[in-house]
Amino acid sequence: MCGIVGYVGKKAALPILMNGLRRLEYRGYDSAGVAIVGESLRIVRSVGKIQSLDDRLFGEKMIGFMGIAHTRWATHGVPSEANAHPHTDCRGNIALVHNGIIENYRELKEQLESAGHAFRSETDTEALVHLIEHLLKYPGTTLADAVRSAVRRVRGTYGIAVVRAEEPGRVVVARLGSPIVIGVGGGELFVASDANAIIGHTRRVIFLDDGEMAVLGLDGYQISSLDNLPIAKEPEDLEWTAEAAQKNGYPHFMMKEMSEQPEVLRNTMRGRLNAKNGNAVLGGLRDVADQAREIDRLIVVGCGSAYYAAQVGEYMLEEYAGIPVEVELASEFRYRKPIITSRTAVIAVSQSGETADTLAAIREAKMKGALTLGIVNAVGSTIARETDAGVYSHAGPEIGVASTKAYLSQVTVFALLTLFFGRQRQMSLSTGKRIAKELVRLPELVTSLLERTNEYRAVAQRYAWAEDFLYMGRKYCAPAAFEGALKLKELSYVHAEGYAAGEMKHGPIALIDEGFPSMVLCPVDSVYEKTKSNVEEIRARRGKVIAITTEGNNEMSRLADDVLYLPKTLEMLVPVLMAVPLQLFAYHAAVLRGFDPDMPRNLAKSVTVE
Numbered sequence: 270m271c272g273i274v275g276y277v278g279k280k281a282a283l284p285i286l287m288n289g290l291r292r293l294e295y296r297g298y299d300s301a302g303v304a305i306v307g308e309s310l311r312i313v314r315s316v317g318k319i320q321s322l323d324d325r326l327f328g329e330k331m332i333g334f335m336g337i338a339h340t341r342w343a344t345h346g347v348p349s350e351a352n353a354h355p356h357t358d359c360r361g362n363i364a365l366v367h368n369g370i371i372e373n374y375r376e377l378k379e380q381l382e383s384a385g386h387a388f389r390s391e392t393d394t395e396a397l398v399h400l401i402e403h404l405l406k407y408p409g410t411t412l413a414d415a416v417r418s419a420v421r422r423v424r425g426t427y428g429i430a431v432v433r434a435e436e437p438g439r440v441v442v443a444r445l446g447s448p449i450v451i452g453v454g455g456g457e458l459f460v461a462s463d464a465n466a467i468i469g470h471t472r473r474v475i476f477l478d479d480g481e482m483a484v485l486g487l488d489g490y491q492i493s494s495l496d497n498l499p500i501a502k503e504p505e506d507l508e509w510t511a512e513a514a515q516k517n518g519y520p521h522f523m524m525k526e527m528s529e530q531p532e533v534l535r536n537t538m539r540g541r542l543n544a545k546n547g548n549a550v551l552g553g554l555r556d557v558a559d560q561a562r563e564i565d566r567l568i569v570v571g572c573g574s575a576y577y578a579a580q581v582g583e584y585m586l587e588e589y590a591g592i593p594v595e596v597e598l599a600s601e602f603r604y605r606k607p608i609i610t611s612r613t614a615v616i617a618v619s620q621s622g623e624t625a626d627t628l629a630a631i632r633e634a635k636m637k638g639a640l641t642l643g644i645v646n647a648v649g650s651t652i653a654r655e656t657d658a659g660v661y662s663h664a665g666p667e668i669g670v671a672s673t674k675a676y677l678s679q680v681t682v683f684a685l686l687t688l689f690f691g692r693q694r695q696m697s698l699s700t701g702k703r704i705a706k707e708l709v710r711l712p713e714l715v716t717s718l719l720e721r722t723n724e725y726r727a728v729a730q731r732y733a734w735a736e737d738f739l740y741m742g743r744k745y746c747a748p749a750a751f752e753g754a755l756k757l758k759e760l761s762y763v764h765a766e767g768y769a770a771g772e773m774k775h776g777p778i779a780l781i782d783e784g785f786p787s788m789v790l791c792p793v794d795s796v797y798e799k800t801k802s803n804v805e806e807i808r809a810r811r812g813k814v815i816a817i818t819t820e821g822n823n824e825m826s827r828l829a830d831d832v833l834y835l836p837k838t839l840e841m842l843v844p845v846l847m848a849v850p851l852q853l854f855a856y857h858a859a860v861l862r863g864f865d866p867d868m869p870r871n872l873a874k875s876v877t878v879e
């Protein structure tokens with residue numbers, strides 16, 4: 270996803286901007302650029318990695334105490350220098366960087382071209398900077414005035430930062446649907462699309478809300494609405510530290526974040542488990558606890574791994590809290606005509622809290638009167654702020670594009686929610702205590718699995734030839750299989766398909782031969798015998814099988830080609846453990862193929878466009 274960094278202060282702006290871009294690299298991009306306002310407005314852009322931009326900057330006189338920078342993930346127009354941001358007006362006096370999509374850019378572009386503006390790119394963004402230039406023609410108009418008027422004519426989404434040669438010391442920012450965070454330092458101000466870019470300078474941040482804009486300068490910041498009404502906002506302190514968002518000696522962020530999972534589980538549960546009462550104490554739901562008691566149906570929305578975590582939660586909540594649950598792809602829910610009553614709660618699951626489809630789904634649910642809850646990792650993110658209440662997953666910054674610790678924390682939050690809703694309803698004290706007791710064991714069980722990484726690497730090596738994979742599981746292990754397949758797909762680009770094991774005979778078995786291996790999740794649980802039959806059916810067709818089962822179950826070694834073992838735990842918590850071998854199998858498969866697991870091709874960490 271595109272990244273924005275901006276600075277105004279007393280230090281040289283260029284190194285601050287370039288370091289900020291490097292901290293946004295994990296979000297995925299195809300080109301980058303930087304604008305500095307010094308004696309004049311200077312802009313340098315390049316296709317490819319930040320290093321290419323660095324090379325282009327060598328020897329350039331980019332001296333100034335104010336500037337903006339951008340990493341672009343192409344939506345309109347191919348990755349090229351001409352399409353890279355910042356974009357400028359006709360005379361090169363205004364520079365603008367933009368995240369989001371301007372849906373009416375063609376209409377704006379036609380009007381501006383007929384007014385004599387010359388366009389140089391294929392992007393939607395360029396229409397905005399020419400519109401600002403056009404509006405500045407009116408005497409006495411400031412950059413802030415022109416930005417305010419311009420964004421009011423935009424349909425779509427934007428997070429922008431704009432500078433102007435004639436107004437040195439002023440950075441104007443605005444947001445609608447694409448995050449903008451302001452960093453407040455000592456006599457200096459930062460702006461970014463993601464707090465990771467500026468966390469090394471300050472942890473005092475202000476998140477702009479939709480329809481807000483701000484003018485940053487050496488005299489401080491002024492936040493206002495698009496009607497130019499002042500908005501008072503005090504900085505809040507980010508919990509994260511710059512170190513937490515670094516690799517700390519691991520080869521990849523993904524490996525670091527997988528290794529953090531035991532501690533993440535402790536953090537997710539910290540202060541929330543009341544083992545004595547077999548209950549979960551969720552401060553974020555305190556204000557809606559009575560309303561939650563009356564809920565008679567849950568709809569859960571999410572994308573990707575968040576969606577699969579929600580599917581695990583569905584089994585938990587129905588089995589142990591007795592609440593009907595529907596899990597919906599956010600990208601579909603937002604276009605359906607969902608039946609929502611005053612006793613429906615809609616839960617949004619999102620690591621970034623900025624996923625466009627999930628945000629749109631929540632807004633749709635709110636419009637229909639549902640109680641909206643969030644299971645979000647990024648504190649202060651849009652979904653966290655727009656839902657009525659919620660539970661932060663406390664996984665810490667997740668930099669690797671593939672969701673690992675965030676997914677584990679999301680599943681764990683669903684277990685806590687199951688206790689919360691269940692103990693409000695029919696769940697007994699003894700059941701609640703049993704679940705709570707087993708939750709407390711999870712960190713050490715995950716630690717024991719992480720220590721087997723070389724075993725998972727060896728298996729990944731044995732299947733390095735495979736270009737296709739079928740991942741299967743039943744009940745709690747069906748979504749676990751879907752999530753495992755997503756990991757292999759998005760990291761190694763192998764065509765891995767997740768399937769409910771009961772569906773194998775309804776089609777997928779036609780795929781099976783010696784060149785099409787299967788990963789079968791078959792812990793010793795309530796459906797083990799049925800899934801064991803799947804293994805036998807695959808082997809009868811010469812298909813190779815990697816089976817993941819429970820320690821002590823020796824019969825699988827006679828049936829499968831390779832067997833991985835999990836410690837015993839409650840059936841509802843198996844997906845937490847199951848994720849570890851599946852994450853590491855996918856990670857090693859990617860590395861063995863020579864790919865960068867932190868930045869898989871075509872993917873972005875947070876999909877803030879439809």
Ligand code: AGP
Nearest residue numbers: 573574619620621624670671672
């Ligand atoms: C999962 O590994 C992917 N990175 C992706 O599917 C991700 O889970 C999805 O885009 C949802 O992101 P969110 O949790 O930030 O909303």
